């Protein structure tokens with residue numbers, strides 16, 4: 214197989230790998246496309262802790278493909294050789310309390326396809342037996358756009374976040390950060406019936422994309438007073454939900470101030486590990502009875518739910534695919550996603 218292979222910081226090269234014969238339970242997927250995200254940029258730069266000792270590993274965790282070979286007794290519901298699938302990347306141990314309650318993303322013994330295991334920037338991928346058994350191969354309808362379907366992975370994370378803070382009908386929602394993740398938050402909040410979605414984002418190109426995603430109002434936080442905009446837009450009430458979708462300290466602090474009494478705040482974007490702390494006025498949490506929440510990655514059921522949303526056409530995301538590039542041009546794809554005008558770039562063999 215041909216695969217983008219990690220050979221150290223800044224060194225990801227397309228190499229030939231010997232085709233591995235399948236072990237019992239494993240399934241081979243012929244990749245149609247894999248999305249490039251911020252995590253892949255960190256891997257490329259040698260900044261991802263899981264890649265500290267990962268010489269020879271293949272990244273890529275937003276994977277869509279077709280089942281090409283199987284050594285599994287049972288592929289799972291609706292699946293056969295040739296089926297179009299989304300490959301859910303997170304694998305739990307299967308027996309700890311988190312796995313047993315459907316929170317595989319919180320398993321202390323978790324693995325990630327494209328993170329700790331070989332991933333999808335390749336022409337094919339061997340899906341581990343325990344992933345096949347757990348149901349990580351999720352059937353996609355033939356009618357679905359295979360490029361857009363790579364977004365099921367980040368959408369599943371976003372969905373987990375919005376389920377945690379119960380974004381629902383008539384909520385007013387502020388999304389701070391209009392990168393690919395913030396845009397998915399906007400689109401999902403609209404799908405869930407939010408009455409107002411405000412996006413705060415310094416980049417004009419991304420503010421435009423936020424409007425395309427369904428934001429009712431966009432704000433440049435470097436020019437405008439966000440607190441004033443929120444007060445004007447909500448008759449002084451504040452936002453029912455505030456979602457931080459950028460790794461910025463100040464927006465975590467501001468989130469508490471911008472939330473309405475009984476508001477829900479989702480810390481979705483983590484902070485740099487070198488400086489993960491912020492000073493928060495917790496009296497605001499106390500007097501406004503705020504709920505503060507966080508989520509990380511996604512479970513299998515989040516992936517299934519995200520795939521269902523995309524399949525049902527309940528969320529329109531085709532416009533988010535900025536470009537589709539060949540495997541050989543992986544470096545170009547990584548460069549492109551670092552530009553504010555690019556949303557999601559897909560790499561295809």
Ligand SMILES: NC(=O)c1ccc[n+]([C@@H]2O[C@H](COP(=O)([O-])OP(=O)(O)OC[C@H]3O[C@@H](n4cnc5c(N)ncnc54)[C@H](O)[C@@H]3O)[C@@H](O)[C@H]2O)c1
Nearest residue numbers: 370390392393394413414458459460481482483508509510
């Ligand atoms: N919780 C999860 O499961 C999960 C999953 C994926 C990504 N993330 C996190 O979500 C965040 C966003 O991801 P992304 O891929 O969209 O990143 P990104 O860097 O592409 O987007 C961040 C955006 O924030 C904007 N920004 C910068 N300063 C700002 C400010 N003061 N106010 C508002 N916006 C500002 C930037 O211009 C940029 O467009 C990252 O922190 C990422 O690590 C979390």
Ligand SMILES: [Zn+2]
Nearest residue numbers: 250251252275
């Ligand atoms: Zn990702």
Ligand SMILES: [Zn+2]
Nearest residue numbers: 306309312320
């Ligand atoms: Zn577990």
